[in-house]
Amino acid sequence: xxxxxxxxxxxxxxxxxxxxxxxxxxxxxxxxxxxxxxxxxxxxxxxxxxxxxxxxxxxxxxxxxxxxxxxxxxxxxxxxxxxxxxxxxxxxxxxxxxxxxxxxxxxxxxxxxxxxxxxxxxxxxxxxxxxxxxxxxxxxxxxxxxxxxxxxxxxxxxxxxxxxxxxxxxxxxxxxxxxxxxxxxxxxxxxxxxxxxxxxxxxxxxxxxxxxxxxxxxxxxxxxxxxxxxxxxxxxxxxxxxxxxxxxxxxxxxxxxxxxxxxxxxxxxxxxxxxxxxxxxxxxxxxxxxxxxx
Numbered sequence: 001x002x003x004x005x006x007x008x009x010x011x012x013x014x015x016x017x018x019x020x021x022x023x024x025x026x027x028x029x030x031x032x033x034x035x036x037x038x039x040x041x042x043x044x045x046x047x048x049x050x051x052x053x054x055x056x057x058x059x060x061x062x063x064x065x066x067x068x069x070x071x072x073x074x075x076x077x078x079x080x081x082x083x084x085x086x087x088x089x090x091x092x093x094x095x096x097x098x099x100x101x102x103x104x105x106x107x108x109x110x111x112x113x114x115x116x117x118x119x120x121x122x123x124x125x126x127x128x129x130x131x132x133x134x135x136x137x138x139x140x141x142x143x144x145x146x147x148x149x150x151x152x153x154x155x156x157x158x159x160x161x162x163x164x165x166x167x168x169x170x171x172x173x174x175x176x177x178x179x180x181x182x183x184x185x186x187x188x189x190x191x192x193x194x195x196x197x198x199x200x201x202x203x204x205x206x207x208x209x210x211x212x213x214x215x216x217x218x219x220x221x222x223x224x225x226x227x228x229x230x231x232x233x234x235x236x237x238x239x240x241x242x243x244x245x246x247x248x249x250x251x252x253x254x255x256x257x258x259x260x261x262x263x264x265x266x267x268x269x270x271x272x273x274x275x276x277x278x279x280x281x282x283x284x285x286x287x288x289x290x291x292x293x294x
Contacts, residue, residue, distance in 0.1 A: 046267055046271075049260055049263050049264055049267050050260075050264050050267070052256055052257070052260035053257065053260035053261045053263065053264040055256075055257060055260075056257050060257050061257065061261050061264075064255075064257050064258040064261035064262070065261050065262070065265070067258070068238060069237050069238050069241070069246065070246060070258070070261075070262060072237075072238045072239070072241070073241045073242055073243050073245070073246035073262070074243060074265070076154070076157070076239075076240070076241065076242050077223050077242045077243045078223075079154065080154070080157050080158055080161050080222060080223075080229075080242065081161075081219055081222040081223050083158050084158055084161040084162045084165060084218075084222050085165075085215060085218050085219050085222055087162055088162060088165055088166045088168065088169050088218050089169055089211070089214075089215060089218075091166055091169070091170065092166070092168070092169025092170035092171075092172075092173055092211075092214060092218075093169070093173065093204075093211070095110065095114060095170045095174070096169075096170050096173035096174045096176075096177050096207075097177065097199070097203065098110075099111055099174050099177075099178075100173075100174055100176075100177030100178045100180075101177065101182055101185070101203075111174070114166070114167050114170050114171065114174075115167060115171070116167075117163055117164050117165075117166065117167050118167060121227065122160075122164050122225065122226070122227030122228035123227040123228065123230070123231055125160060125163050125164060125227075125228045126160050126227065126228040126229070126230065126231025126232050127231055129150070129151065129156060129159060129160055129163075129228075129231070129232050130151060130231060130232065133150035133151050133156065134151055151232055151234070152232070152233065152234030152236065152240055153240065154240070156232035156233070157229050157232060157233055157240060157242065159232070160225070160228035160229050160231070160232045161222050161225055161228070161229060163228065164221065164225055164227075164228050165218045165221045165222050165225070168214050168217045168218040168221065169211065169214035169215060169218055170214075171214070172210045172211070172213050172214035172217075173207055173210055173211060173214060176206075176207050176210040177203070177206075177207060180206055180207075184202045184203075184206065185198045185199075185202055185203060188201070188202045209280060212280060213277070213280045216273060216276050216277060216280065217273075217277075219273075220269060220270065220273040223242075223243065223266070223269055224244060224266055224269070224270075225242075225244065226244040226245065226248075229242055229244070229245065230244075230245055230248075233245060235249065237249065243262055243265065243266055244266065246262055247259050247262045247263050247266070250262065
């Protein structure tokens with residue numbers, strides 16, 4: 001069974017052949033440029049973050065992380081991710097299944113809409129929610145009359161986070177399901193399985209690694225989102241500040257240790273995400289090799 005991620009992980013023989021013919025000095029220069037770029041733009045900032053966070057000792061670091069506002073920001077970040085990621089998983093699986101397995105009018109339009117957050121600035125998406133749910137917005141008067149609070153509260157933060165993260169799961173699953181086709185599901189149905197059984201025992205296991213990969217990226221973006229959340233949160237300390245927003249507030253208050261301590265948590269999340277991403281890519285490669293072996 002083919003895997004759409006083959007494009008990302010299978011060896012490109014022509015490119016490799018061309019690379020082999022390059023002289024050693026050229027290879028050395030290219031590798032030096034790549035390593036220098038990674039060192040300057042990735043490793044050095046990470047080192048600075050952890051260095052500044054621990055500049056006044058481990059005691060000051062733990063104290064900065066144990067403050068009530070910091071703990072509130074961590075809890076809110078985890079809460080928002082815990083709500084938005086499962087909802088994006090449901091949407092991603094549903095959208096991918098519909099697009100990959102069925103033909104219907106508006107299919108191309110739906111696919112385009114899924115990519116919309118990639119082309120729209122997060123700040124603009126936050127402003128859209130302000131125009132919809134703000135006091136002077138389209139639905140503001142109705143929401144106020146019914147005592148419903150969206151902006152400057154958890155619901156607004158969740159909505160903004162869902163918007164900027166919903167393409168990740170769907171975009172991982174759509175090409176995967178398209179490449180696999182409908183053969184396995186049709187075989188299951190011909191053997192008497194129901195539609196739900198075909199999905200649960202055939203479709204879902206076939207895309208489990210792509211699903212985990214999409215969830216990983218979605219969760220990382222949800223915890224690190226700044227632009228859209230900044231617009232709709234109101235920056236209320238202890239209530240509507242997520243970790244990225246709290247970093248900005250602490251830094252603006254010249255609390256460098258506190259700012260970099262919280263930033264180190266986000267940096268740690270990025271490192272964990274990178275490790276898990278690498279492991280999943282290795283798993284993809286192993287499945288591809290096993291498939292080709294058959």
